[in-house]
Amino acid sequence: MKIIRAEHLGMCFGVRDAIALAVETAGRGPLTILGDLVHNETVLTGLRASGIRIEQQPANVNTQTVMVTAHGASDRALRRTRERGLNVLEATCPLVHVAHRSLAKLVRAGFHPVIIGKRDHVEVRGMTEDLDEFEVVLDEGDVAKLQERPRFGIISQTTQPVEKARRLAQLIRERFPQSEVRFIDTVCQPTKQRQNAAVEIAKKSDVVVVIGGAHSNNTHELVKTCAQFCARVHHVQTAEDLRAEWFRADDTVGITAGTSTPDAVIDAIEQKLHQLAFISTETLNAREHYEQRQMD
Numbered sequence: 001m002k003i004i005r006a007e008h009l010g011m012c013f014g015v016r017d018a019i020a021l022a023v024e025t026a027g028r029g030p031l032t033i034l035g036d037l038v039h040n041e042t043v044l045t046g047l048r049a050s051g052i053r054i055e056q057q058p059a060n061v062n063t064q065t066v067m068v069t070a071h072g073a074s075d076r077a078l079r080r081t082r083e084r085g086l087n088v089l090e091a092t093c094p095l096v097h098v099a100h101r102s103l104a105k106l107v108r109a110g111f112h113p114v115i116i117g118k119r120d121h122v123e124v125r126g127m128t129e130d131l132d133e134f135e136v137v138l139d140e141g142d143v144a145k146l147q148e149r150p151r152f153g154i155i156s157q158t159t160q161p162v163e164k165a166r167r168l169a170q171l172i173r174e175r176f177p178q179s180e181v182r183f184i185d186t187v188c189q190p191t192k193q194r195q196n197a198a199v200e201i202a203k204k205s206d207v208v209v210v211i212g213g214a215h216s217n218n219t220h221e222l223v224k225t226c227a228q229f230c231a232r233v234h235h236v237q238t239a240e241d242l243r244a245e246w247f248r249a250d251d252t253v254g255i256t257a258g259t260s261t262p263d264a265v266i267d268a269i270e271q272k273l274h275q276l277a278f279i280s281t282e283t284l285n286a287r288e289h290y291e292q293r294q295m296d
């Protein structure tokens, strides 16, 4: 069994910086993170173990300092939190800020805002909460429901596949030929690199292991992308999720991982794959040996 890693995989700089800021701040005093800093249970467990509290609702925060996650928040939400007298620490990724600024620019220029992404994702909520009117589209069905507007201004959630974002923007152009449609590509560079590297690895592999949290959007997108080029794709969160029966001795196994997956989890999974590779090679050798003896 041959095991190969995608050229780009795992934690992005935005998530690494947010975790470092949380740990550093918690070293100076009590800290609550508002929402999941990243969609990865291993990382969240580690943060809780270092005394950091994680709350989903602002009303439940009982520390003086509260951190907004890498996914960002709306100006309204930030203002509401500050009005409660709390110190707000922003771990918002700079590339999420770029998406917010692009959206604001389109709205100021008179475009009706359309966000390609998941309506309930915290990053998308952070973008839409400051808007009076907006649309969120995730697929062709959502585009079909749009009402005509003179001008559409489109951006994307940072972790959507860029090809999908371009395709949906083009579909909006075709559906409303009379409208002015402007698309600003706000898919982040680390997501693009991981998506492209996932395609490359899926083309070369008999089976692909995608590592990432159960609720991680970019991990789910990596699974879907790999499934277009490889028939056997498995999403795992930890090494314990790997099953020996997924692999054959002569398989090429590709590994990729979402942007919130820690290096240690990727390393542990690669190590376990090497163990499984050793076992399956031994089994294959034993079977060949047995078959040879039967023929003799």
Ligand code: SF4
Residues within 6 Å of the ligand: 012, 013, 014, 015, 070, 071, 093, 094, 095, 096, 158, 159, 188, 189, 190, 191, 259
């Ligand atoms: S996935 Fe992209 S936007 Fe999100 S934290 Fe990472 S680099 Fe930033």
